[in-house]
Amino acid sequence: xxxxxxxxxxxxxxxxxxxxxxxxxxxxxxxxxxxxxxxxxxxxxxxxxxxxxxxxxxxxxxxxxxxxxxxxxxxxxxxxxxxxxxxxxxxxxxxxxxxxxxxxxxxxxxxxxxxxxxxxxxxxxxxxxxxxxxxxxxxxxxxxxxxxxxxxxxxxxxxxxxxxxxxxxxxxxxxxxxxxxxxxxxxxxxxxxxxxxxxxxxxxxxxxxxxxxxxxxxxxxxxxxxxxxxxxxxxxxxxxxxxxxxxxxxxxxxxxxxxxxxxxxxxxxxxxxxxxxxxxxxxxxxxxxxxxxxxxxxxxxxxxxxxxxxxxxxxxxxxxxxxxxxxxxxxxxxxxxxxxxxxxxxxxxxxxxxxxxxxxxxxxxxxxxxxxxxxxxxxxxxxxxxxxxxxxxxxxxxxxxxxxxxxxxxxxxxxxxxxxxx
Numbered sequence: 001x002x003x004x005x006x007x008x009x010x011x012x013x014x015x016x017x018x019x020x021x022x023x024x025x026x027x028x029x030x031x032x033x034x035x036x037x038x039x040x041x042x043x044x045x046x047x048x049x050x051x052x053x054x055x056x057x058x059x060x061x062x063x064x065x066x067x068x069x070x071x072x073x074x075x076x077x078x079x080x081x082x083x084x085x086x087x088x089x090x091x092x093x094x095x096x097x098x099x100x101x102x103x104x105x106x107x108x109x110x111x112x113x114x115x116x117x118x119x120x121x122x123x124x125x126x127x128x129x130x131x132x133x134x135x136x137x138x139x140x141x142x143x144x145x146x147x148x149x150x151x152x153x154x155x156x157x158x159x160x161x162x163x164x165x166x167x168x169x170x171x172x173x174x175x176x177x178x179x180x181x182x183x184x185x186x187x188x189x190x191x192x193x194x195x196x197x198x199x200x201x202x203x204x205x206x207x208x209x210x211x212x213x214x215x216x217x218x219x220x221x222x223x224x225x226x227x228x229x230x231x232x233x234x235x236x237x238x239x240x241x242x243x244x245x246x247x248x249x250x251x252x253x254x255x256x257x258x259x260x261x262x263x264x265x266x267x268x269x270x271x272x273x274x275x276x277x278x279x280x281x282x283x284x285x286x287x288x289x290x291x292x293x294x295x296x297x298x299x300x301x302x303x304x305x306x307x308x309x310x311x312x313x314x315x316x317x318x319x320x321x322x323x324x325x326x327x328x329x330x331x332x333x334x335x336x337x338x339x340x341x342x343x344x345x346x347x348x349x350x351x352x353x354x355x356x357x358x359x360x361x362x363x364x365x366x367x368x369x370x371x372x373x374x375x376x377x378x379x380x381x382x383x384x385x386x387x388x389x390x391x392x393x394x395x396x397x398x399x400x401x402x403x404x405x406x407x408x409x410x411x412x413x414x415x416x417x418x419x420x421x422x
Contacts, residue, residue, distance in 0.1 A: 030134045033060050036278050040298065040345075043115065043135065049102040050128075050135050051112035059347060060137075061122060062280040062296050073104065073111065075118070077283060082121050086111060093121050141281055148279035148295050151352060158357045160201045162408045168196045169362075171401030172215075179390040190215035195403070200412040204231050207415060228415050235417045243420035282349060292351040292360070341371040360405050368397040 029043040029050050041056040054073055058065045063077035075082045083092040089100045098121075102114040116126045119137050127136040143151060159165065171193045177184040192215055197208040208227045214220045223239040229248065237243045282294030348364035371394050 028133065030132060031060075032134060032136045033278060033280075034138055038278055042110075044112075046102060046105070046112075050115040051102065051105065052115045052118075053110045054104070054113050054118075055110070057113065057115070057118055059296065059298055060278060060280060061119075061124075062282040062294070063122060064283055073113070075122075077122050080122055082118065084113060084118075091117075143281060143284070143293050148281055151293055152279065152295055152350070155350075155352045155357050155359050159359065159405075162358070163202060164198070164200045164408075164410055164412050165358075165405050166196070166198045166407040166410060167403050167405055168194075169401055169403035170194050171399060174398045176396045178394045178396075180392055188214075188220050191220070193401075198407075198410075198412055205229065205412055205414065207413075226415065228417060235415075235420055237415075243415075243417045245417065245420040245422060285351070287351065287361070290360070291354040293354060294349060294351055296347070296349050298347050338370070338372060343369040356408075358405060358408065362403045362405075364399070364401055366397075366399045368395075368399070370395045370397070 029045060031038040031041055031043055031052075038060050041052060041060065043050055043052050043056075045051070054065055054075070057063065058075070061077060063075050066074050066076075068074050068083070071086045073084045073086075075084070080094060081092075084100065084104050085091070086104050086106050089103045091098050091100050098117075100114050100117040102117070104111055104113045106112075115135055115137075119126045122139075123141075124137040124139045127138075128134070129136070141147070146154065173188075173191045173193060175188045175191070177187040192213045194211040194213070195208065197206065199206050206227075206229045210225045210227075212220075212223050212225065214222065221239070225239065226237040226243075228235040228243075232248050233245055234248050235243050235245050277297055279295055279297050282296050285292050285294055344366065346364070346366040346368075348362060350359045351361040351363075352358070353360050371392065373392055374389050
């Protein structure tokens with residue numbers, strides 16, 4: 001049971017870093033952007049007009065949004081500026097007066113804007129299918145002749161050709177745990193995490209060092225956690241302990257399959273679509289004298305569930321018996337249940353250096369709510385005593401952070417794990 005729980009929890013954290021869960025208003029309207037489902041965004045009808053949160057529009061369009069004095073919104077994309085005021089139809093587009101189909105409205109902490117008016121202002125062709133209650137947005141957006149998918153695939157291939165690179169970054173994580181309706185007092189709380197690491201594509205090797213610093217002193221001790229992975233083994237060093245090792249749950253063939261996909265532009269683009277990735281360009285930026293393409297990504301949960309289930313089925317079936325994961329079908333069933341009971345809103349932005357085509361910076365923001373029944377983990381015939389195990393554990397995690405990539409092509413230096421114990 002303990003090994004099943006370890007694997008399930010590890011993969012759950014991986015899932016939580018990738019998925020975004022839809023949040024629907026009562027009067028649901030579906031959305032399709034450039035042929036891709038965007039069901040994760042909250043859209044409703046107001047007097048027959050589709051209204052969308054302005055932050056959601058920024059996410060799937062790549063526009064920048066800011067508040068200006070006088071309760072006015074400023075949306076900027078590719079040099080186009082739209083100024084709108086809450087509760088007023090009058091607006092300014094490129095400095096010229098325009099009339100919106102509906103005034104922006106504020107509900108709680110969200111401001112909703114008319115989707116057709118705003119979409120058309122930024123070059124979308126807007127359609128409506130009444131039978132499916134579906135809004136369609138379409139526009140052809142490229143950078144130097146490349147779509148967001150094509151540019152991201154190219155950047156990934158360049159990284160694979162370089163083979164090795166280092167990373168450093170920071171992350172703030174706020175964790176709360178509720179077991180059977182009661183707050184768990186010794187949950188980690190608010191943590192600041194400093195990360196450094198080194199990655200090698202082929203053969204796959206990764207080293208990561210995390211310096212975990214509690215935001216509230218004495219809430220949890222400051223600690224350093226190290227992780228080292230190869231295609232065959234997983235190593236971990238916890239505070240005050242030596243390195244421990246176990247077999248990698250996924251077979252080397254699985255990693256090779258993923259490398260083959262990433263090295264083929266058509267296969268890589270198809271996998272992104274299959275996994276529900278919704279990509280768009282943000283406004284190009286200049287950082288420290290370097291020019292960057294900006295690509296934003298969020299995921300459609302329904303497509304992700306299907307794609308992830310297929311991916312995990314391939315991974316679990318390739319697990320060697322020595323991985324100690326138990327019945328692969330049971331593991332897959334547990335992961336699927338975890339997905340169904342999880343709510344995660346995840347959004348990230350990558351900055352691709354126009355000169356090197358390397359992703360130099362990755363920023364992410366995530367809110368996760370994971371619900372598990374610990375007593376259901378393990379095989380049906382597990383004989384371990386489950387007395388006192390809670391029936392439901394809800395974990396809420398808010399994360400925000402940034403990673404920077406550097407030292408391209410530098411030799412990979414592995415930690416000394418020669419004395420690691422099983």
